Amino acid sequence: MAQTGFREPAWLSRLDTPSRYALALGVVAVSTVMAQALFMLTGSNRIGGAFLVGVLFTSYLLGSGPGYLAAAVSFVIYNLYLGNGNLIPPHYRPEDIMVVLTFPTVAVLMGNLTGRVRDEAKRAHTRALTTAVLFEASREFSASDDPTVIRARLADHLAAAARGQAFVLDGEALTCVGGTPPDEVLTAARGLMQAPPAAGAGGEVRTVETHRWRVRLLADGMTAGWQGEPASAEEENLLQILADAGAAAKTRAALTVAKADAEARARTEDLRNALLSSISHDLRTPLAAVLASATALQEFGDKFDAKTRHDLTTTIQEETERLNAFVTNLLNMTRLEGGMLDPASSAFDLSEVVDRTKKRFERLRGKRKIACVLDEEAAIALGDPVLFEVALANVLENAIRYSPDGGLISLKSYPRDDRVVVEVTDEGPGVPEAELPRLFDKFYRGAAAKRLPGTGLGLSIVRGVMQGMGGDASAALRSDASSGMVMSLALPAVRM
Amino acid sequence: MTDGQGNLGRLLIVDDETQIVRALTPALSAAGFVVSTAESGEAALAVLAGEGAEVVILDLGLPDMDGKDVIQRIREWSEAPIIVLSARDLESEKIAALDLGADDFVNKPVGVGELLARIRAAMRGRERRFSAQPRFKFGDLEINFPARRVMIQGEEVRLTPREYQLLRILAGHAGQVVTHKQIITAVWGADSNADAQFVRVLMAQLRQKLETDPSSPEILVTEPGIGYRLHCDD
Numbered sequence: 001m002a003q004t005g006f007r008e009p010a011w012l013s014r015l016d017t018p019s020r021y022a023l024a025l026g027v028v029a030v031s032t033v034m035a036q037a038l039f040m041l042t043g044s045n046r047i048g049g050a051f052l053v054g055v056l057f058t059s060y061l062l063g064s065g066p067g068y069l070a071a072a073v074s075f076v077i078y079n080l081y082l083g084n085g086n087l088i089p090p091h092y093r094p095e096d097i098m099v100v101l102t103f104p105t106v107a108v109l110m111g112n113l114t115g116r117v118r119d120e121a122k123r124a125h126t127r128a129l130t131t132a133v134l135f136e137a138s139r140e141f142s143a144s145d146d147p148t149v150i151r152a153r154l155a156d157h158l159a160a161a162a163r164g165q166a167f168v169l170d171g172e173a174l175t176c177v178g179g180t181p182p183d184e185v186l187t188a189a190r191g192l193m194q195a196p197p198a199a200g201a202g203g204e205v206r207t208v209e210t211h212r213w214r215v216r217l218l219a220d221g222m223t224a225g226w227q228g229e230p231a232s233a234e235e236e237n238l239l240q241i242l243a244d245a246g247a248a249a250k251t252r253a254a255l256t257v258a259k260a261d262a263e264a265r266a267r268t269e270d271l272r273n274a275l276l277s278s279i280s281h282d283l284r285t286p287l288a289a290v291l292a293s294a295t296a297l298q299e300f301g302d303k304f305d306a307k308t309r310h311d312l313t314t315t316i317q318e319e320t321e322r323l324n325a326f327v328t329n330l331l332n333m334t335r336l337e338g339g340m341l342d343p344a345s346s347a348f349d350l351s352e353v354v355d356r357t358k359k360r361f362e363r364l365r366g367k368r369k370i371a372c373v374l375d376e377e378a379a380i381a382l383g384d385p386v387l388f389e390v391a392l393a394n395v396l397e398n399a400i401r402y403s404p405d406g407g408l409i410s411l412k413s414y415p416r417d418d419r420v421v422v423e424v425t426d427e428g429p430g431v432p433e434a435e436l437p438r439l440f441d442k443f444y445r446g447a448a449a450k451r452l453p454g455t456g457l458g459l460s461i462v463r464g465v466m467q468g469m470g471g472d473a474s475a476a477l478r479s480d481a482s483s484g485m486v487m488s489l490a491l492p493a494v495r496m
Numbered sequence: 497m498t499d500g501q502g503n504l505g506r507l508l509i510v511d512d513e514t515q516i517v518r519a520l521t522p523a524l525s526a527a528g529f530v531v532s533t534a535e536s537g538e539a540a541l542a543v544l545a546g547e548g549a550e551v552v553i554l555d556l557g558l559p560d561m562d563g564k565d566v567i568q569r570i571r572e573w574s575e576a577p578i579i580v581l582s583a584r585d586l587e588s589e590k591i592a593a594l595d596l597g598a599d600d601f602v603n604k605p606v607g608v609g610e611l612l613a614r615i616r617a618a619m620r621g622r623e624r625r626f627s628a629q630p631r632f633k634f635g636d637l638e639i640n641f642p643a644r645r646v647m648i649q650g651e652e653v654r655l656t657p658r659e660y661q662l663l664r665i666l667a668g669h670a671g672q673v674v675t676h677k678q679i680i681t682a683v684w685g686a687d688s689n690a691d692a693q694f695v696r697v698l699m700a701q702l703r704q705k706l707e708t709d710p711s712s713p714e715i716l717v718t719e720p721g722i723g724y725r726l727h728c729d730d
Binding site: 280281284285286287288289290291292293295296298299300303304308311312315318319 | 513515516518519520522523526527557583584585603604605606607608609611
């Protein structure tokens with residue numbers, strides 16, 4: 001009943017307190033007119049009913065205060081009737097006393113009843129309003145992870161709820177709505193932040209009032225302030241909850257950002273660890289072979305036959321070269337990442353670079369064969385011959401390492417659109433199709449590659465230098481029946 | 497190939513890096529081993545089950561299985577000394593390998609001389625443990641196991657039962673690393689809640705009694721983060 005039994009007409013709810021009392025007097029006046037009419041019609045002064053109706057209406061419609069006033073005035077006027085103009089009637093009849101006593105009783109009962117209903121309705125209305133405002137605000141707060149946005153929205157909501165101005169101060173960042181608050185208010189806000197009132201001790205004070213502003217200390221080094229139309233306790237409460245919700249949202253946003261940062265750091269950390277362990281393995285393995293060979297020669301050199309000595313010195317030489325290649329790749333990678341690689345762009349003869357690169361791998365090649373078919377139409381490319389050699393050497397080395405003994409590696413060039421393409425095809429195991437897109441990622445090593453030494457740097461360098469020269473690198477599986485990879489390096493062609 | 501006589505028995509190198517195998521094989525042969533090689537864990541187990549080996553040199557990063565699993569599989573039936581030779585230098589890896597039953601852990605790169613010394617120490621240790629020698633003597637230190645007597649420079653030293661247990665397990669693995677966990681198991685029992693700190697305190701007491709200068713020990717050497725080694729090298 002409380003919520004729905006009584007609904008004030010709109011025009012009534014807009015009345016302020018003085019008007020309500022005035023209206024109560026008006027109702028009593030109407031009651032008096034009706035009573036006078038009855039008196040004149042019947043000649044009887046038993047006309048309490050008319051006043052009673054008035055008191056009833058007043059209490060019901062205008063609340064308890066106006067009801068009491070109506071009861072008091074009605075009591076006086078009715079007394080005048082009963083006493084024939086005397087304020088205090090010479091003699092009361094019992095039923096008159098009953099009627100007279102009924103006025104205040106009705107006013108009190110009715111006023112209480114409607115007052116309670118009215119207050120309840122008003123509270124319900126405020127609650128609904130509060131819920132709506134808080135819901136809307138928290139919806140907006142949670143939509144953003146940006147502290148600046150949250151601050152701005154909080155200030156807007158505070159100003160709207162206070163029907164005036166508001167500000168949010170977060171460290172040194174100030175967000176105002178409806179004008180900047182006076183310096184004294186901001187000083188008070190900073191003071192609150194610097195010397196927060198001691199917690200506990202039975203109800204901490206987090207809101208202070210200064211220069212008609214209310215300033216509240218929020219979580220996380222934030223304060224908010226507002227001033228506006230006089231607010232009820234509930235509205236004041238709403239403002240505080242709103243401010244606290246905004247601060248909580250900002251804290252949550254800051255945590256979300258911190259969490260993302262921490263995750264990014266952890267990923268970087270993982271990557272760095274993987275890199276370190278990979279680099280330490282790749283540096284130590286050749287070093288171990290060199291040290292073992294050298295110390296073996298030192299300790300047993302005179303016991304070894306010529307072939308063993310030669311094998312050991314060859315191991316030292318090969319492993320030193322491998323170390324050197326590895327260090328060069330690391331340096332290239334570092335330069336690529338630092339943007340220090342500055343490719344020269346000139347027309348150069350592809351076949352020269354191809355020949356040079358092939359010669360570098362004479363020994364590593366072993367029994368594998370390299371077949372070259374270079375197209376006359378694609379003899380000259382535009383780029384940096386030194387960097388192209390770095391890329392081609394990496395691709396060719398992979399092709400050799402993953403090819404079986406006696407396998408064939410074919411290298412061919414051809415024009416495609418306005419580019420020159422160099423393609424290296426091997427007879428190795430290839431990679432699962434799913435791994436293709438990741439082959440050029442830094443430190444990525446396919447399942448098959450795990451068995452062979454390498455850092456997963458080579459192909460990322462290849463793509464880096466090729467793209468740096470305006471070209472590209474791509475990988476595909478052989479389209480014919482046999483297994484193996486097709487690696488393509490493309491450079492801009494020279495316009496003839 | 498050389499004048500290696502094979503008089504030290506068979507040695508198995510398990511490593512998938514061929515250049516390491518190529519570099520080590522001639523030296524180990526020259527030192528007197530008959531060297532066989534395996535590139536994977538399964539191949540290593542097959543060689544051990546077939547021709548066998550007196551010593552195993554094992555890389556932890558193998559293509560088919562983790563080297564630690566190989567140690568575990570070997571220890572199910574064989575007591576051949578295992579020396580881990582690895583480029584991984586994580587302490588946790590070393591401890592795990594030693595706890596699983598490896599005799600020693602050598603980091604790559606290593607010189608042939610040091611590797612051979614570690615191999616000799618591991619073989620001596622096995623010999624000592626399985627032939628129940630009543631006495632241990634190296635340098636100034638002498639232990640009489642049946643009488644539970646410890647002498648330093650010919651003078652008897654009084655040890656508490658725990659100090660004696662600690663010395664005994666280190667002497668049993670003379671020249672090799674003994675992990676904190678192995679020491680705790682031997683001295684306090686497998687289900688005790690003693691930790692590495694207990695070992696450190698006990699070791700400090702033992703050094704006070706045995707070392708000439710306990711602050712720079714020469715007999716009881718620390719292997720940082722892993723455990724201790726009773727130094728005995730010729």
